[in-house]
Amino acid sequence: MADAPNSPGPGASPFGRPLSPHLQIYRWTITMAASITHRVTGIALAAGTLFLAWWLIAAASGPDAYGLFMRLATNLLGEVVLFGFLWALAFHLLNGIRHLAWDVGYGFKVPTAKLTAALVYGVSLLLAAGAFVVGIMVRGGLGT
Amino acid sequence: MTARLRTPLSRIEGLGAGRSGTMHFWHQRMTAVALVPLSIWFVASALAYVGADQGAVAAYFAEPVNAVPMFLFVVASTYHMSLGLQIIIEDYIHQEGQKIALLMLNRFAAWAIGAASGFALIKMALH
Numbered sequence: 178m179a180d181a182p183n184s185p186g187p188g189a190s191p192f193g194r195p196l197s198p199h200l201q202i203y204r205w206t207i208t209m210a211a212s213i214t215h216r217v218t219g220i221a222l223a224a225g226t227l228f229l230a231w232w233l234i235a236a237a238s239g240p241d242a243y244g245l246f247m248r249l250a251t252n253l254l255g256e257v258v259l260f261g262f263l264w265a266l267a268f269h270l271l272n273g274i275r276h277l278a279w280d281v282g283y284g285f286k287v288p289t290a291k292l293t294a295a296l297v298y299g300v301s302l303l304l305a306a307g308a309f310v311v312g313i314m315v316r317g318g319l320g321t
Numbered sequence: 322m323t324a325r326l327r328t329p330l331s332r333i334e335g336l337g338a339g340r341s342g343t344m345h346f347w348h349q350r351m352t353a354v355a356l357v358p359l360s361i362w363f364v365a366s367a368l369a370y371v372g373a374d375q376g377a378v379a380a381y382f383a384e385p386v387n388a389v390p391m392f393l394f395v396v397a398s399t400y401h402m403s404l405g406l407q408i409i410i411e412d413y414i415h416q417e418g419q420k421i422a423l424l425m426l427n428r429f430a431a432w433a434i435g436a437a438s439g440f441a442l443i444k445m446a447l448h
Contacts, residue, residue, distance in 0.1 A: 216409065222402070223402045226434050229434075230434050233395075233442060235375070236375055236382065237379065237441035243374070263364070266364065270361075273356075277353060280350060308368060312368050315369065
């Protein structure tokens with residue numbers, strides 16, 4: 178803090194008010210990462226609803242449309258995207274529960290918030306990996 | 322600066338967060354709570370039918386016990402999505418025209434995805 182709060186220093190607002198430092202100034206914390214990841218996974222899941230609609234329309238349209246969807250979903254890129262959606266859903270679901278706990282007043286202490294953020298990362302990866310393996314076992318192997 | 326002559330009350334009475342902010346918050350939370358069981362059910366269903374052919378998937382969603390939760394999942398997730406994306410647009414897009422266009426596009430996209438998914442479910446149910 179070289180400048181006094183109200184003195185126009187480098188990057189100060191023209192009104193002489195102090196500006197909040199930009200995001201890149203702060204040291205990264207796991208709680209901050211979890212907050213940003215929540216938003217990013219939300220955007221990814223929004224894109225995922227397009228695939229969900231496509232899957233349902235293909236299933237409603239007939240064997241040809243469904244076959245095309247399955248061929249694209251089960252190539253290597255499709256598998257990577259599916260794993261990404263599984264993890265994004267697991268993360269957003271678990272971190273969403275963390276947010277709901279905050280809404281009713283629980284989990285605000287810094288050590289608790291740090292622990293729950295780490296748990297959300299770890300458990301979401303485990304859940305996504307577990308679900309992915311179950312999917313492979315149900316289908317009977319990777320690829321088509 | 323006409324803004325100085327306006328009372329805080331008059332500013333919130335017009336367009337703005339004065340009337341819709343808490344509803345947005347509340348609906349985001351309601352859909353979030355609904356989506357906890359619905360998304361777990363959806364992933365379990367999708368995993369069970371991951372290698373199934375089209376006929377088996379269509380037959381699964383033709384059953385009311387599966388069609389109804391899937392319909393609820395589609396409605397809750399597209400609504401939750403439109404609420405979340407709206408916040409992101411409002412946070413990062415500051416140019417008024419762009420913001421209004423994107424907010425409108427956001428709602429159109431949510432309705433289009435929801436309608437397409439819902440139509441597919443109805444088609445499978447009636448087939």
